[in-house]
Amino acid sequence: MKILYFAWLRERLNRGEEEVDLPADILTIADLISWLADRDEAAALAFEKRALIKTALDARLVSHDTPLAGAKVVALFPPMTGG
Amino acid sequence: MDIRVTQAPLDPGAEANAFIARAAHAGAVATFTGLVRSMPNDSILSLTLECYPELAINQLTAIAAAAQSRFALADVTIIHRYGRMLPGEPIVQVMASAPHRQAAFDAAQLLMDHLKTDAPFWKQETTPAGTHWVEAKSADDDARARWQ
Numbered sequence: 388m389k390i391l392y393f394a395w396l397r398e399r400l401n402r403g404e405e406e407v408d409l410p411a412d413i414l415t416i417a418d419l420i421s422w423l424a425d426r427d428e429a430a431a432l433a434f435e436k437r438a439l440i441k442t443a444l445d446a447r448l449v450s451h452d453t454p455l456a457g458a459k460v461v462a463l464f465p466p467m468t469g470g
Numbered sequence: 471m472d473i474r475v476t477q478a479p480l481d482p483g484a485e486a487n488a489f490i491a492r493a494a495h496a497g498a499v500a501t502f503t504g505l506v507r508s509m510p511n512d513s514i515l516s517l518t519l520e521c522y523p524e525l526a527i528n529q530l531t532a533i534a535a536a537a538q539s540r541f542a543l544a545d546v547t548i549i550h551r552y553g554r555m556l557p558g559e560p561i562v563q564v565m566a567s568a569p570h571r572q573a574a575f576d577a578a579q580l581l582m583d584h585l586k587t588d589a590p591f592w593k594q595e596t597t598p599a600g601t602h603w604v605e606a607k608s609a610d611d612d613a614r615a616r617w618q
Binding site for chain 2 (some may be wrong): 391395
């Protein structure tokens, strides 16, 4: 699965995207964020306020409890500041 | 409906003229242009917008469709730039045409209130003191909520 990161989340993780092979027990976006946050200290810090993080699956906005099954691209990003 | 997400410069006057020419039978057109702001006591050297283009197109299309059906618009355009911009440059332009002015004004306001919070752009300001990400404002959430 491909993960995209934007804005300060991208900066704190020091990457704009990555490919990951997920363990079988990672079922939802919330599971994915917890799994990512556990990888190292920078990730733990980046996902410290994880309720703030917005998420999209295959370029559609979704909530953290959405299942990952079948999705190709998941995007994680801070609150949007358009306009 | 015309939805564009682009790094190219934006000419709001030319866009407005083209939109108005297509709206000859609508009766009313409202256009809004958002600019990079720099105030004497809050000066900005440049503004850089990061974007997730695929999601931006989907979100702006959904916002425009909602405005179109709610206000029975004849036509709607949203143009949103990303990349680096200087003070005074246009960032975003929304235009709505309708039979009467109230629908056109309300649609332009709804479009802006929604794209502040729901369009995947992230602003980074460069000031004389350095560069920082602009934080999302709760006032923007409040402005969006009044349309629900």
